[in-house]
Amino acid sequence: GNFGVGELVKVSSTERIEREVLxxxxERVVRNHAVWNSFINTDVVPWRWCPKPSEHKSVVVSEIQVGDNTPEEGLAKAVTREISIRDKDIFLLNLLKVFYVESNTTDPGNQWEYNFGFIHSHSTMDGASFLIFLREILEVLGTKMSNDTWQVLDKEEIVTERELVEFLRTKLTLNESVPDWPS
Incomplete structure (x- = not known):
């Protein structure tokens, strides 16, 4: 009951997405939008995740090899293994672990496929909001152009991080809350 496991997210791309960009x-989404060391406010309807100050905000992104398993099976095994060892760093460092599998497909329209799995403690973040943002970012994320601009796939324009996040916010439903842009 002390771990929250996020959904598996699958993303296809016509171009390979470099690990550094992923x-x-x-890290950008977590830094700006995850609710760290959070608690649930049950005095409002619907219930809301609320942040508390936290000294540690750590993210680890790891590529895993699945061998003969499918990407989904490989991710499930990796997440299950992490839960079974009850990694104390997940609690001590408010750690979010992201696992992913990169596959080269035969589909000429989407040659690269990425499967993601997540593990974190319940007190680490608002998992639903983070996953929505991560999914949307990966669907539109193209080539990182500089520290604050991103080339959007299939478009000529270059957008700033703020513009990208504002676009992503429009994808949220009314029942999902995301902290305001940091001032």
Missing amino acids: TEAV
């Missing part, structure tokens, strides 16, 4: 995308 890692930075995850």
Whole structure:
């Protein structure tokens, strides 16, 4: 009951997404939007996740090899293994672990496929909001152009991080809450 396991997220791309770009995308989303060391406010309807100050906000992104398993099976085994050893760093460091599998497909329209799995403690973050943002970021994320701009796949324009996040916020439903952009 002390671990929260996020859904598996699958993303296809016509171009290979470099690990550094994936890692930075995850770190940016977590830094700006995850609710760390959170608690549930049951005095409001619907219940809301609320942040508390936290000294540690750590993210680890790891590529895993699945061998003869499917990507989904490989991710499930990796997540299950982490839960079974009850990694104390997940609690001590408010650690979010992200596992992913990269596959090269035969589909000419989407040659690269990425499967993601997540593990974190319940007190680490608002998992639903984070997963929504991560899914949307990976669907539109193209080539990182500089520290604050991103080339969006299949478009000519270059957008800033703020513009990208504002676009992603429109994807949320009314029942999902995300902290405001940091001032």
